[in-house]
Amino acid sequence: MKALVLGARGAVGQHVVAALRGHGHDVTPAGRSGSDGGVRVDLSAPDGAVRLREAAAGQAVVINASGVEEPWIAGELGGAALVDISASSAYLVALRACAAPSTSVVLGAGLVPGLSTVLVGALETRPGDEVDVAVMLGSGEKHGAAAVSWTEKLVGTDVHAPPEGVRVRNLRTRRRVVGPDGRRRTYLRTDFADHVLLDDLVVRSWLTLSNGPATAALALVGRLGKGRRLISGAPLVGSEEWSLQATVRRTAQRLAATGSGQSRATGLLTALAAERVVSAAPGRCVTMADVVAVDDALGVLEPPLSRVRPAGR
Incomplete structure (x- = not known):
């Protein structure tokens, strides 16, 4: 090929x-x-x-x-x-x-999207089911310029075409989720694209970082709606571990994957x-x-x- x-x-x-x-x-x-x-x-x-x-x-x-x-x-x-x-x-x-x-x-x-879409697609769902996609990314990994730029663009912007049909601000809404490793973390509502790729479901995506203080700093930037440059200049603290978890709210069925090295x-x-x-x-x-x-x-x-x-x- x-x-x-x-x-x-x-x-x-x-x-x-x-x-x-x-x-x-x-x-x-x-x-x-x-x-x-x-x-x-x-x-x-x-x-x-x-x-x-x-x-x-x-x-x-x-x-x-x-x-x-x-x-x-x-x-x-x-x-x-x-x-x-x-x-x-x-x-x-x-x-x-x-x-x-x-x-x-x-x-x-x-x-994400990608493996996250595959996980959601493998769940047993009905049209209209609500699915939460919890994404943990490694705050200790040096990400590429495109990934950093994408994250910066979240600050002060809305989720595109949210399934709720109302305005949803990126990095503002919080949700406590127990991840694949059994740890409960704070996740922030984030505009990953699964909700527009899987339009027969109500998909909400949530982001946390492998380092708790790094997630708290991201939440602060999101709440203020400014400070994009702080993201690219943030120190690399934490691990390179990542995880994805897709959960159907109606049944609590879930599929998850973990690994190291997002890029x-x-x-x-x-x-x-x-x-x-x-x-x-x-x-x-x-x-x-x-x-x-x-x-x-x-x-x-x-x-x-x-x-x-x-x-x-």
Whole structure:
């Protein structure tokens, strides 16, 4: 399989490249400089669309790990599939609307959305069920520029198209949740994209950090609605552990996964989505849950992840 990776030198992109090459695929790295044997594709430059169209020619799949969120990307691929790791709800909705009918697209590949979407999809639900997705990210991990920028944009903004139909401010509402490790933590309502990708369910996403004081600082910034720069300048305290837990409110059924290293996990899961989308979703916009089974998703990650059985079983 021939694959073009946008943002190949980034925190996630480098893991996508390594994973795909490790599986024997022909990978072309791409970035703003085109160094290290790659091609130059600067999506934010005036010639970005032309460069992308040239680089995508003959590729089976294009992975967007650049952090650039431009819906027109889906229209410049010349028949190649697209896998986008963005967690921005508004962008993924626009991307789905702009994709050509013949273009295969995976919306929100990676950890969250991505593995979180797979976990929700594996639950036993009815249309309209309320599902809580509790996300813990490692505050001790040095995240890529795109991930930091995404977090900064949450400050002072609203959840896009919340399922409640009323205004919901990011990082304001709190919920105490017992995570997969048995510890009770404070989680903050956060605009991950699962609620717009799984629109037959009422999905609410919640974020906590592996370090309690770091979560408290994030909550303070969210309450004040300002101080975005404090996020990028925050010290790396705590572990690199992450966890996801999806719970159905009606039945208390839950599925969870844990691991270490958010960027690497996102890269490995994105590579898996890229391998699957070419054959599993011809000409469709899909989620990770449409092309990847939960056991397959957990199987690509190291160390092995835990899976919490449904309550009462």
